[in-house]
Amino acid sequence: MVKAVQKLMVGLAAVSCLALAACGGGSGGTGGQAAQKAPDAKNWRQDIKGGPIEVGVLPAVGTPSLKFLEDIAAAMEKDYPGTEVKQTFANTKTRPALEQRWRAGDALDVDYTMFDGTNPALLDWADDGALLDLKPYLDQVDTTTGKPWLEQFSPAVMQFMQHPKTGKVYGVPSELSLQVLFYNAALFEKHGITPPATWDDLLKAADGLKAAGVDPIAVTGLFEPYMGMWSDNIWMRTVGYGKAREVLTDGKGSITEDPGFLKGLQMLQDLRDKKGFLKGFEGTDFTAAQAQFFQGKAGMILMGSWLVSEMADVIPKDFKLGVLQFPTVTGGTGDQASMLAAAQLMSVSAKSENIPLSLEWVRRVVSVETQTRRATEVGEVSAVKGVSSPPGLPGIADVVAKADRLQAAYYGLMQSKAKDVVYPEIAKLMFGKQDAQQTLENLDKGLRRVHGG
Amino acid sequence: MYKAAQRRIIVPFLAPALVLLAVFFLYPLIKTVDLSLNEFSRTGTMRFVGLEQYRLLSGDPDFYNSLKNTFLITLIGSGMLFPPAVAVAWALSQRIHGERFFRFVLFAPVVLSVAVVSLLWKFLYHPTLGLINPALESMGLGALAKTWLGDPATALAAVTFVSVWHGIGIWIVLLCAGFERLPEDVLAAARIDGAGEWRVFWSVMMPMMRDLLRVLVVLWVVQSLQTFAFVYILTGGGPFGSTDTVGTLMYRAAFERADFGYAAAAGVVLVVIMLAVAKLLNKVMKRDDLQY
Numbered sequence: 001m002v003k004a005v006q007k008l009m010v011g012l013a014a015v016s017c018l019a020l021a022a023c024g025g026g027s028g029g030t031g032g033q034a035a036q037k038a039p040d041a042k043n044w045r046q047d048i049k050g051g052p053i054e055v056g057v058l059p060a061v062g063t064p065s066l067k068f069l070e071d072i073a074a075a076m077e078k079d080y081p082g083t084e085v086k087q088t089f090a091n092t093k094t095r096p097a098l099e100q101r102w103r104a105g106d107a108l109d110v111d112y113t114m115f116d117g118t119n120p121a122l123l124d125w126a127d128d129g130a131l132l133d134l135k136p137y138l139d140q141v142d143t144t145t146g147k148p149w150l151e152q153f154s155p156a157v158m159q160f161m162q163h164p165k166t167g168k169v170y171g172v173p174s175e176l177s178l179q180v181l182f183y184n185a186a187l188f189e190k191h192g193i194t195p196p197a198t199w200d201d202l203l204k205a206a207d208g209l210k211a212a213g214v215d216p217i218a219v220t221g222l223f224e225p226y227m228g229m230w231s232d233n234i235w236m237r238t239v240g241y242g243k244a245r246e247v248l249t250d251g252k253g254s255i256t257e258d259p260g261f262l263k264g265l266q267m268l269q270d271l272r273d274k275k276g277f278l279k280g281f282e283g284t285d286f287t288a289a290q291a292q293f294f295q296g297k298a299g300m301i302l303m304g305s306w307l308v309s310e311m312a313d314v315i316p317k318d319f320k321l322g323v324l325q326f327p328t329v330t331g332g333t334g335d336q337a338s339m340l341a342a343a344q345l346m347s348v349s350a351k352s353e354n355i356p357l358s359l360e361w362v363r364r365v366v367s368v369e370t371q372t373r374r375a376t377e378v379g380e381v382s383a384v385k386g387v388s389s390p391p392g393l394p395g396i397a398d399v400v401a402k403a404d405r406l407q408a409a410y411y412g413l414m415q416s417k418a419k420d421v422v423y424p425e426i427a428k429l430m431f432g433k434q435d436a437q438q439t440l441e442n443l444d445k446g447l448r449r450v451h452g453g
Numbered sequence: 454m455y456k457a458a459q460r461r462i463i464v465p466f467l468a469p470a471l472v473l474l475a476v477f478f479l480y481p482l483i484k485t486v487d488l489s490l491n492e493f494s495r496t497g498t499m500r501f502v503g504l505e506q507y508r509l510l511s512g513d514p515d516f517y518n519s520l521k522n523t524f525l526i527t528l529i530g531s532g533m534l535f536p537p538a539v540a541v542a543w544a545l546s547q548r549i550h551g552e553r554f555f556r557f558v559l560f561a562p563v564v565l566s567v568a569v570v571s572l573l574w575k576f577l578y579h580p581t582l583g584l585i586n587p588a589l590e591s592m593g594l595g596a597l598a599k600t601w602l603g604d605p606a607t608a609l610a611a612v613t614f615v616s617v618w619h620g621i622g623i624w625i626v627l628l629c630a631g632f633e634r635l636p637e638d639v640l641a642a643a644r645i646d647g648a649g650e651w652r653v654f655w656s657v658m659m660p661m662m663r664d665l666l667r668v669l670v671v672l673w674v675v676q677s678l679q680t681f682a683f684v685y686i687l688t689g690g691g692p693f694g695s696t697d698t699v700g701t702l703m704y705r706a707a708f709e710r711a712d713f714g715y716a717a718a719a720g721v722v723l724v725v726i727m728l729a730v731a732k733l734l735n736k737v738m739k740r741d742d743l744q745y
Binding site: 095096099102103121122124125128130221222223224279280281282283284285288292414415416417419420424425427428431433449 | 494495496497498514515575578579580581582599600601602603604605688689691692693694705707708709710711712
């Protein structure tokens with residue numbers, strides 16, 4: 001009896017496994033749908049036919065930012081009968097699920113975070129032929145401007161849009177995120193504090209704010225990459241972006257070779273020892289840290305330019321915001337005028353069943369008209385030329401004008417194992433668990449482990 | 454003849470359960486082992502690499518750290534869960550006024566989602582805007598105020614406490630059922646023999662509850678070794694890896710770095726550890742059946 005049941009169990013298990021294995025996806029990969037024939041680049045707009053498409057969107061339901069996209073979808077559904085635009089939330093937390101859909105051959109027609117020319121980990125989809133090369137379409141003259149579509153974008157974002165080896169374009173930016181130092185302008189004026197242009201100014205401003213009973217800088221201790229923004233920016237000034245990226249991301253050379261790394265860590269330690277960060281930041285998540293800045297409990301915050309649109313609901317109406325580039329470092333051997341930035345790139349699936357309609361969605365989202373409305377009404381920073389700076393970010397135009405180059409935020413670390421080495425060590429330094437020298441030694445050890453050597 | 458007929462009739466009864474077992478346990482397990490022998494690209498193409506992922510795992514200090522934290526959660530959580538759960542279940546098994554109300558209050562957190570509970574406690578734990586530290590300070594216990602989730606010394610315990618707070622209602626209900634099925638005549642006999650309530654509890658009730666406790670301990674161990682959601686939402690594994698568990702490590706490897714082979718290898722090791730621990734606990738805690 002027992003043997004019969006055992007045989008039955010083994011048999012059933014084997015049959016089920018075989019059946020499921022047969023249904024499963026062999027060697028995996030971006031299987032499923034076949035790549036569609038790309039429309040003729042010169043006449044693609046004439047090929048637009050109504051139909052269903054699914055597009056990724058970054059704003060959450062109910063936010064003002066989403067309204068613009070809903071308006072575009074409604075207009076397309078009107079202009080091309082039969083069109084149905086399904087908008088799928090495609091922000092950070094949904095990426096794993098959406099990437100699984102791409103792997104299973106059920107890709108969105110237009111999606112975010114599938115490509116970034118500055119991030120080696122995000123070239124794979126393009127290399128595997130999952131994304132449509134947009135360059136032929138972007139090279140066509142846009143009838144509304146009389147210039148090639150590609151020229152609509154700021155040259156500073158081409159590094160994000162373009163594949164570094166092939167020169168093909170796989171992403172078009174719907175918005176730009178710049179890492180800037182926000183400050184409470186009213187608070188600074190009230191206490192006669194000068195907005196910091198240099199690191200020394202920043203330390204003086206921290207002293208001034210403390211004297212006024214305000215914590216100098218809001219920062220979260222519960223999301224390490226946001227603490228890492230500080231070391232990222234300091235190293236850009238003390239080491240230089242290219243050299244720092246080589247060491248941190250590419251694993252070339254040692255972090256102990258360039259004294260700028262230790263100098264940067266020492267500067268961060270000085271700021272920590274001055275009690276420059278929000279009281280209790282170690283246990284404060286980023287939403288609370290941002291809210292505390294807007295409540296006047298901290299004088300400055302280093303954050304992406306998305307801060308204003310993200311926190312629109314909690315910013316007091318009379319809040320006077322100031323925006324600065326990250327302070328320069330006197331005597332620093334790195335890049336003093338560069339800014340860290342990320343472009344939110346839309347990519348089109350090469351397997352989309354309606355490529356012309358997908359391209360039209362992209363075209364409308366990045367049109368000067370839409371971008372201007374988004375900048376004006378919700379404070380998004382645009383990568384499109386001729387779009388005015390968001391009035392909610394006073395001074396951002398000057399900040400961008402002063403930047404000689406936009407560099408990829410996080411040094412392209414976010415999808416790599418090195419991220420788990422670099423940012424926890426920076427967190428330990430900021431928490432006061434180790435000093436600059438110990439941080440450098442631990443970073444050296446950790447980077448050697450993940451990069452080899 | 455009788456046995457053959459019995460054999461025939463057992464098949465349709467067992468088949469649905471066996472198919473479900475095969476589909477939802479055996480196949481995923483086999484597939485996970487298969488994945489762990491491969492290296493993946495971000496797009497999902499895979500290449501057979503044999504035991505390479507296990508070799509990488511064995512040399513990865515982050516994996517050992519996450520394994521240590523996972524076991525600490527199990528251990529700390531056991532201490533936070535079982536003594537109060539047993540005490541409360543015992544109290545509820547007495548005839549007390551408002552028993553239904555207390556049962557409701559204790560069970561209420563169980564119906565909340567993990568996300569809601571985590572966000573609630575993230576606020577309560579907030580060092581300056583939360584409720585715990587200001588409450589401690591107002592009671593003159595300011596020295597006990599901590600940055601609960603931001604201090605490596607307290608973060609793991611803080612996360613574990615939230616997990617226990619959320620789920621303790623279930624364990625209390627199960628323990629209540631255990632207390633209620635204890636034979637009244639045995640308890641009455643103990644009391645007639647002069648045993649006080651503490652003695653009845655410790656020397657009569659607990660031995661009779663041993664089997665139930667063994668099952669609950671094994672269930673807790675299996676559940677806590679899989680901890681993921683509370684850690685992911687409350688701390689993301691930080692500060693600096695002090696709350697990182699095998700679950701969060703696997704998630705980062707699979708879904709941030711698309712390193713599915715490595716994540717699968719970690720999963721396989723965790724399954725082996727769980728089976729071994731469950732087996733060991735069953736063996737250590739097994740006693741001869743009590744007849745009553």
